[in-house]
Amino acid sequence: MRSLSSYPANSGTSKCKQKEDEAIDLHLFSQFLITGIIMGVLYCLMSMGINFIYGIMKVINWSMGEFFMIGAFTQYILLTFLLGADYWYVGVILSALVVFILGALVQRILIKPMFVGIIEAKMEYATIVTISMAIFLRNIAVAIGGPKIYTPPDYAGPTQILTLPLSGNRLVAFIGALILLGLFYYFIKKSWTGRAFQGVAQNRSGVQTAGVNVLKYDMLAFGIGTALAGAGGALLAPIFLVHPLCGLVPTVRGFEIIVIAGLGSIPGILVAGLSLGIAESLGSAFISPSFVDIYGFILLVIILSIKPYGLFGKPEREV
Amino acid sequence: MKIFRCKKISFIFIILIGLIFMIGGIAPSIAGAAEKKPVKIGQMSPFSTPGDPAAGKRMRWGAELAIKYINEEMGGVLGGRPVELIVEDDSGTPADGIAGYRKLVQKDGVVAVVGQYHSSVCIAVTKVANDLGVPLFSSGASSPKITESQSPYIFSIMSLTPSRAQFWVDFAKQMGWKRVAVVAEDTDYGTGFKTWVEKHGKEAGMEVKSIIFPRTISDLTPMLLEIKAWKPELMINLGVGASAYLMVKQAYDIGLFPKVPMLASFAWPIRPEYWDAVGDKGKGILYTSYYKPGMLTTFLGEWMSPRYKKLHNEDPTFYALNVFGEIIVIAQAINMAQTDDPKAIAEALVKWPYLDWSGVVDFKEPQGMKWHNVSPPHLVLQQTKVRQEFKDSKLVWPPKFGGDGKIE
């Protein structure tokens, strides 16, 4: 452990110098690293949804954080009033389902016109509509949910991972996120529907000529993407608490991750998510925990100045 | 035309916009001259993002009760004129605050404005208040810069940052703690306390370590790990809302709290939502308060608290009580001034002492930050049981109110 004498009495002005003097010992370092990995995987879930929607429809859904919030609220309502804490996994599935239906409806009503020929500037249309929707949903939640903060009941006791004492909920969320990511990967790579999705992502018109109803797949993709966010919200509800702004941080991280990874790349998301989580943790440990929101952006800027399309991204074909 | 598909919908929607405009233009002219013209009091608080709507809503609940009290129990002001509340939103944005204050004063003709919450908005609005001469009450903004402006129209009934920081340092000194950690959010509230606890702590010979975190944070583990490695003897939790609860929960998970006592910066551990959020993990938290039910409140506070609890299913927060008290103080000042002229009311506020929910309010005009500032006494209390009621909390400090200086 750090010795007391390495701390001067005044921590105000000499903070920088003090930081250089102290050596962070292995125990603390490992704790930071584990926190980083766990958070990284949790952020991946969010990012995967944004990325999947982009891959299929070539639009960015800026209201992802609000679907996350809706997932969290649904989980809260389910666990508190209907199911009870023991059936939290049922709650996660149901919340994801609710968000899936909502997302598919939103796509059907608002996003679909983009692809049936009445919208000129697609990127612009999608950006404006989803940004407006984000702010719309957030303020509705403020008006309905009121000033209160909600929390579903705990379902797992404290545990320990290697050197880090940890809340059981967080471990559950971590494992749940890994399982969801694994299932998603399996679904995309192995199932027939998943392969059709891959086709749509690669060449929309080509797949259409092969007899795939692209519009139907768009709706499914939007639903699945938002459902991933909703499941994330449900899993993280007891950890991040449930309030109208609870989707904000996960969205920010989600966007950082997809830019670092490169749009449309699935393995890139995992790499980028983990490196973001670790960068945040190590930045907190070595520089200052206050700037935790900025480390991800610094990583992003570094990556983009080396690889303008992200780690795994490819230049968009513009014809 | 390419896009003009759903003619009906778009036309209905255009008519709707037109209607909104028209109603908005006509409505004020209909409100007419009644026999006993109501006296208007304004409340301007954040009700929408980027402000903090949670704070604004609770203050509004307090203000509504105050209006009810004046009209039903006091029989109005100035011999029977009713009081009316006009609510404005400042969105936590200085420009919106200035516009809202101008609207309240110049369009609605209010005699005083209460409910300022964000320091940035309050400082900006104070400058306009100087010009327009309508008293402005800071109900939740604790920056000493607000009262240091020494405007004749700024009033505040709350403890400013430096005096509360001094109170915490005195408390820590009394308990024999030498190493104090401060974990604060990046708002003016957090950074102000960080600065002043560091300053007063240093004067008292303590070591203070402070960490600032972003307000929207959801994972405080890195900060808390660093604090844990530093081995503090007291940790001051300067979060507001979700981050405050998250800090308790995550500090418990990594084994920091309750080994190290944690002091909450105001009385949020009495809210039911706190216990929902942290469960058993929140037991033993210390918190700062200005009153404890059954003591230190006047009959006004006794009237308000049960009604608030009945209406909104939680104990009144300090800010709600404060706005309630301020409006009643204004009503008393209107009666003393014998007029609804704002300038005369501002003079009357300074001239005589008044009664609010916690005691006597007497605005003085010394140099510096205590200008027009009345600070209620502070207490440190502890939640010794899960879901403990406010009235059952253990009084820890100071001894003059019966605190025994022991924590469980």
Place this chain on the structure above:
Amino acid sequence: MKIFNLKNIGLLVLLIVAVFLPVVISDYWRFVLTIAFFYTIMAASWNLLGGYTGQFSLGHHTFAMIGAYTSTLLMQKAGAPFWVSIPAGILLTMIISSLLGVMCLRIHGIYLALITWAFAEVVRNYFRLHYAFTGGDRGIDSPLIFGTMKPTPYYYLFLGIAVLAIVLIAVIMRSKIGYYLRSIRDDPIAARSMGVDIVRYKIFVFMVASGLAGMAGVFYGHSIGLISPVMGDFNEMAMIIIFVVIGGMRTQAGPIVGAISVRYLMELLRAQSEFRIVILTAIVILIMRFFNGGLMELFRRLKKWIRRDREGPVSAYQELEQKQG
């Protein structure tokens, strides 16, 4: 083109009305209009960027914030006078915007939105967290340019710079550069093959628009008397988009009509402040979905409906469209 046609006379009348309006309205409405003029500049310059050129920047509000903070900090910390700090603020936003432009304008459109958004978040977080220098969340006192809080002089100041900005944008859009910019938005590859230096014009327009935003921000700070990191909040960007979309994207009058009418609507809806933003965003979604074109499109249809014989285009873009087709 005749100078004294109906349109120009109409514009002149509007300007005269705007000049004499403060005589008949209260201080409160003067202040509201001053803020509306600020947003007019923001919306018009963003329309130049996001509407005409198709560069969907989500960091436009940040440039106003950088301008405001630069000027104020120069005055507060270095004691610079107004005539140094104001140009310095505008210049710095232009430098930063061109650097950002060089970094991200070469790549695909969606990345621009993501990167400018990330940039905005970094800047806002910086101003919040470095509170010892910037005043943090409490904000920093900005010296008042006319030394008073009375809104009348600021009304004329903002009216002046708004007219200046609108004229500048109109001149750019009517010049050769304007046609280049539209061609870049519609078909970058064709534009490039026709010999238009895409990157150069993109950076040029990015710099102009951000410079205008910076200018608006600088004066905004010096007329409010206090600036805080709220200026950099994403809500501000959303408001700019709301103004432009409700007014009519890719029209010259759209952002002006949008900013002023929506600010007016927001003042009327003060009593329902919780639902203000909800209503506005719902309108935006409906406009985008069913009625692409906003208020200006509505005016155009009305005009067309009243005078069936003569159909006047609202924007140079539509003029071009009509000539072509």
